[in-house]
Amino acid sequence: MGFFHDLYSLFMSTLFDVIPIAGIIFGFQFLVIRKPVKNIKKVLTGMLYVLVGITFFLLGLEQALFPVGRMMAEQLTNPEFLQGVRISTGDLQWSDYYWVYVFAFAIGASTTIAEPALIAVAIKANEVSGGAIGVWGLRVAVAIGVAVGIALGSYRIVVGMPIHYFIITGYVIVVVQTFYAPRLIVPLAYDSGGVTTSTVTVPLVAALGLGLAETVPGRSALIDGFGLIAFASLFPIISVMAYAQISELRSRREQRRRTKEMYERSRR
């Protein structure tokens, strides 16, 4: 019985999320654009699929992944567990939290790969770029950025450094990279910061941040528990531009090698 109740209430809450969006779209369609939508039947079926998809997705996450993920975040930050795996003596040092950083990295990367909004943007970018930007290339680049960001954010909570030092440094890196990265990637890279953190990543990452801030001595859950999402949305910008820079560098080197080969062949 509980299952159908969950399914129903999740479906209703997703429906309420969709209603304002559908209202805006169809309101403008009928009142301003005043033209029938092409393939209206197909579009509506597609939207229904989106609705059903998100409902199932959330239901499954609530049932299987979130409880396990939250429990893990709690257990990994538990002082008893940390005492058992520590590598220093005396008071707990920041390095004793190494499993937390590994977990932060791994969960950041893996949840980003599964993030539906990122899949959507990657599909679009692949289509628009005529295949030059691979769906997987972009997703992996973003995932690495989120992973590094969350691992670094966890480190920040453990040592208690102010968040804006990290964010401002990140901004400086982004600005410098913007001047050197291939121009076509820049808008997409800026976008990838915002798409990484939605359905899958936020609840798991928030649990990790809260667990850390509650158990590390001297941190307040209210002040230090926030901020992980900010890290997860800044670092993908850097990693996506880096991905484009590396691919450009490699193709340039390849080109140089080829011209050199051709030159040598012509001399022979």
Place this chain on the structure above:
Amino acid sequence: MNKSLLAFAHSLMGSVRDLLPIFLVIGFFQIFVLQQPLENISSLVSGIVFVILGLTFFIYGLEMGLFPIGESMANAFARKGSAFWLLIFAFSLGFGTTVAEPALIAIADEAARVAAQAGHIKNMQESMASYAIGLRFTVALSVGVAIVIGVMRILMNWPIHIMIMIGYMMVIVLTSFAPDEIIGIAYDSGGVTTSTITVPLVTALGVGLASSISGRNPMLDGFGLIAFASLLPIIFVLGYGMII
């Protein structure tokens, strides 16, 4: 029939591949680090089945419904040639999709608690509720304005990197004046505003606009709307923290 079944099986496999890393990470930590058996195997398995099915349906519906409607509206607005209605649409889309966002509601309530504990507002139900609602509307307003600015950029061909840098500068300046408690929340609010439905829709809108206006490159000009939608809330929330 067989063909569509095959296509469904194919996207099902795609979803399995997308979700496999999470299962591996959780399994690894459970078995090797925490060394505890998993409880409730049956609900775990059924949950995993639902996640896989859900992702498959979502991707299916995305290409069938969400992308086409976003692009066809962008085309229609471009052909109509009315920038006024386009900007109104952009604002409503940003504001309307954000104001009811569950992640935002959660974070606004949390922020109200922080502000009350820090003594910025009275520690009472009423003042906390009004603070949370104020914050929600601030963020929703900022996303609406962000999409408007982003659409104007596509129309006027403004350089995105200069705009983003000005935004960064504003964040840095405001950070040094804003109260400490609001900073983490403000930075986070940029990430939570863009939901699973908004992102494909807004992306399709930007790409659709850039492809319908001559002289615009969909790759260079079509992307970037989400970037504004995740930067502007930071600025607005920092400002909100300073005013209240």
